[in-house]
Amino acid sequence: MNGLVAKVAQITFRSRWLCCVLVLLLITTPGLIAGWDFDTINLRTQRLYGPATPATQRNINDWAGLIKNPPQGDIKDKLNRVNQFFNNRVRFRDDIVVWKQQDYWATPIELLRKGAGDCEDYALAKYFTLREMGVPASQLRITYVKALQLNQAHMVVAWYATPNAVPLILDNLKTAILPATQRNDLLPVYSFNGQGLWVPQAGKNKRVGDSKKLSRWQDLLTKMRAEGFVINE
Secondary structure, three states, X not given: OHHHHHXXXXXXXXXXXXXXXXXXXXXXXXXXXXXXXXXXXXXXXXXXXXXXXXXXXXXXXXXXXXHHOOOOOOHHHHHHHHHHHHHHHOEEOOHHHHOOOOOOOOOHHHHHHHOEEOXXXXXXXXXXXXXXXXXXXXXXXXXXXXXXXXXXXXXXXXXXXXXXXXXXEEOOOOOOOEEHHHOOOEEEEEEEEOOEEEXXXXXXXXXXXXXXXXXXXXXXHHHHHHOOOOOOO
């Protein structure tokens, strides 16, 4: 009898140990935690916006496929694939044409449903796609710049290998991903992500506040959550 009790106790201990290991793996290993549920997202967005056309649904499905099966190379492979995906699938159009508003921040689903958007929409879609692929917020910033050749405000995504590194710029104006030092046509104004707000100062970036103060950013997060996205920003 004592032997049976000992075996049961041993099995119970092993089961608890295995559960602890599995939980630890889920917490620490990228890709093991369940990501966005596109079945739920499709249902919710159909209720919000109506049925998607076959062409736009294919784009959404391809986007989901890209997120679920990201490039297996280094981070630059992810940056290139995401940059190319949206630059190739989306036409540039001003907000006044697409949304009949002067300034509208579309969610990635809204962007793909319309198949058109402006620079903010490209940048936001690339940012959230890379975040869902496992790129940490500490390496990504949505950056407002002045496009000097166009003499107008513009938005890009900047990826930092380290906090003080020269970032790589993901842009819809130029398809090649280049270091910021090679983008003399862009003058940085400020940047932000879910962790804060930065402004350029003496050749570096200085954190000056919280992105929660950006009302359009907060409105965008609210819309995405209503669409079914789990957003940890």
